[in-house]
Amino acid sequence: MIRTFIPLAALLLAAGSASAQERPAQAVIDAYLKSTFGKASAEWQARIKPDESLAVCNTTRNNPSSAESDAMLKRESARVVYPADGKFLGDWKKGYQVANNGRGGQFSDPPGTVAGGNCFACHQLDPKEVSYGTLGPSLAAYGKDRKYDPETIKDAYTKIYNSMAVVPCSNMPRFGVNKVLDEQQIRDVMAYLFDPESPVNK
Amino acid sequence: MKLPILGAAALAAVMTLAAGPLTAQSPPQDESEKEIERYRQMLSDPFSNPGFLAVDRGEALWSTKRGAKNVSLEGCDLGEGPGKVEGAFAKLPRYFADADKVMDTEQRLLWCMQKLQELDTADVVKRRFSGPGVASDMEDLVAFIANKSSEMAIQPQLSHPKEKEMAAVGEALFYTRGGVNDFSCATCHADEGKRIRLQGLPNLSVKGKTAQETMGSWPTYRVSQSALRTMQHRLWDCYRQQRWPVPEYGSEALTALTVFLQKQAEGGEIKVPSIKR
Numbered sequence: 001m002i003r004t005f006i007p008l009a010a011l012l013l014a015a016g017s018a019s020a021q022e023r024p025a026q027a028v029i030d031a032y033l034k035s036t037f038g039k040a041s042a043e044w045q046a047r048i049k050p051d052e053s054l055a056v057c058n059t060t061r062n063n064p065s066s067a068e069s070d071a072m073l074k075r076e077s078a079r080v081v082y083p084a085d086g087k088f089l090g091d092w093k094k095g096y097q098v099a100n101n102g103r104g105g106q107f108s109d110p111p112g113t114v115a116g117g118n119c120f121a122c123h124q125l126d127p128k129e130v131s132y133g134t135l136g137p138s139l140a141a142y143g144k145d146r147k148y149d150p151e152t153i154k155d156a157y158t159k160i161y162n163s164m165a166v167v168p169c170s171n172m173p174r175f176g177v178n179k180v181l182d183e184q185q186i187r188d189v190m191a192y193l194f195d196p197e198s199p200v201n202k
Numbered sequence: 203m204k205l206p207i208l209g210a211a212a213l214a215a216v217m218t219l220a221a222g223p224l225t226a227q228s229p230p231q232d233e234s235e236k237e238i239e240r241y242r243q244m245l246s247d248p249f250s251n252p253g254f255l256a257v258d259r260g261e262a263l264w265s266t267k268r269g270a271k272n273v274s275l276e277g278c279d280l281g282e283g284p285g286k287v288e289g290a291f292a293k294l295p296r297y298f299a300d301a302d303k304v305m306d307t308e309q310r311l312l313w314c315m316q317k318l319q320e321l322d323t324a325d326v327v328k329r330r331f332s333g334p335g336v337a338s339d340m341e342d343l344v345a346f347i348a349n350k351s352s353e354m355a356i357q358p359q360l361s362h363p364k365e366k367e368m369a370a371v372g373e374a375l376f377y378t379r380g381g382v383n384d385f386s387c388a389t390c391h392a393d394e395g396k397r398i399r400l401q402g403l404p405n406l407s408v409k410g411k412t413a414q415e416t417m418g419s420w421p422t423y424r425v426s427q428s429a430l431r432t433m434q435h436r437l438w439d440c441y442r443q444q445r446w447p448v449p450e451y452g453s454e455a456l457t458a459l460t461v462f463l464q465k466q467a468e469g470g471e472i473k474v475p476s477i478k479r
Contacts, residue, residue: 022370022373023370023373023374024367024370024371024374028367028371029371029374029375029378031454032371032375032454032455032458033375033378033455035450035453035454035455036449036450036453036454036455036456037446037447037448037449037450037455038450039448039450040447040448041447044447044448045447047380047381047382047445047446047447048380048381048446048447049380050379050380054379054380054384057379057384058377058378058379058386061377061388062377062388104382105381105382105383105445106442106443106445107442107446107447107448108442115382120399121398121399122398130400131399131400132399133396133397133398133399133401134395134396134397135389135390135393135396135397135398135403171389173382173383173384173385174384178382178383178384179382180382180383
């Protein structure tokens with residue numbers, strides 16, 4: 001057994017070092033970033049300084065090792081803040097507004113712009129809405145299909161608040177952690193997904 | 203000169219009609235994409251695409267004497283020798299020994315304006331993207347230069363160590379996430395058949411036809427913006443939508459990304475200026 005394992009491990013190491021060689025040193029990449037984004041304000045610069053998890057996603061192209069994944073899930077789970085009153089669901093009509101709003105966070109946005117979740121950019125939600133994206137899975141009938149199960153509701157809140165607490169290096173924004181959406185906005189989006197009266201479940 | 207302007211008005215009307223089915227039909231993508239492609243083909247002649255007006259303006263600018271030295275850009279070396287425009291765009295970005303830098307078309311033009319013409323480029327850079335009532339020398343010049351490589355193949359230049367570094371850094375940047383939404387170029391452009399809302403997203407993470415058609419169609423006349431746009435504008439707009447800071451015009455990371463994308467598009471046919479939504 002040991003004999004067969006050693007060449008395999010060697011192979012994996014070799015593959016790892018080969019892809020690491022392709023990626024230039026971080027200092028080189030950072031010099032390019034400075035040339036292009038270095039004149040932005042300190043606040044804007046901070047937005048492209050990756051945190052510990054995102055740095056792993058960048059160097060592994062969203063394919064962290066299992067050890068890195070475990071550490072990331074633990075680290076990101078600790079960052080999720082649940083509503084103090086335990087209420088996960090707000091107003092689905094307001095949730096639709098949040099889901100349909102793609103503004104916020106862009107350098108073209110006027111100061112004070114309220115950010116939306118822009119959910120429709122990537123997901124199907126209300127099956128009657130034809131203008132939806134496909135980068136994420138369809139969420140049509142999301143609550144109905146899950147029988148409005150309380151555990152599932154909490155999991156969905158976790159996912160929206162911090163996608164990487166659920167899927168390491170998820171492509172989905174970390175809306176709560178990155179302060180794109182506040183608690184009430186997330187609760188409203190949650191209602192859009194889970195309220196039986198929401199068009200998502202009709 | 204009247205013919206193309208009439209063409210532009212007709213074009214705007216036609217494109218509005220073409221966009222109609224995009225929001226009204228389900229399944230939305232295939233049929234409306236086909237319609238748009240039909241109009242694209244119909245409009246590909248020089249008398250209908252307003253992008254060719256930019257080509258004409260660029261040609262006039264190229265031979266206009268400007269700057270402290272009162273010379274034209276006709277002595278500018280775009281990589282194929284001073285004044286040689288044919289085929290130059292197909293090999294840009296590339297390494298220039300005189301500047302000891304890899305430059306894209308815009309960077310090289312600014313370099314020539316500064317060194318050859320001794321032109322104060324502050325105003326030119328200020329007008330880097332045209333708008334209502336504001337012409338862009340850069341957009342016009344790039345349209346002219348790119349058009350002189352039309353029907354040629356994209357030939358990424360990767361022999362010089364600095365060109366190799368650019369391609370490698372560009373690839374790393376393509377996968378670098380950031381901004382409040384953790385987005386990278388790859389978030390939208392690394393998978394097949396995806397779309398944002400109804401907008402199809404080219405997969406640029408792999409070499410081949412999609413990358414070739416994408417890169418071979420810039421600069422383009424953007425109907426929705428009534429303006430000719432170059433890759434500089436496309437990347438600026440991508441970073442805006444990625445929620446990144448404003449990228450500096452004609453800067454290293456943008457050129458690195460362009461080198462990487464040209465590498466992905468190697469061998470693709472350049473057909474410019476094209477026309478897009």
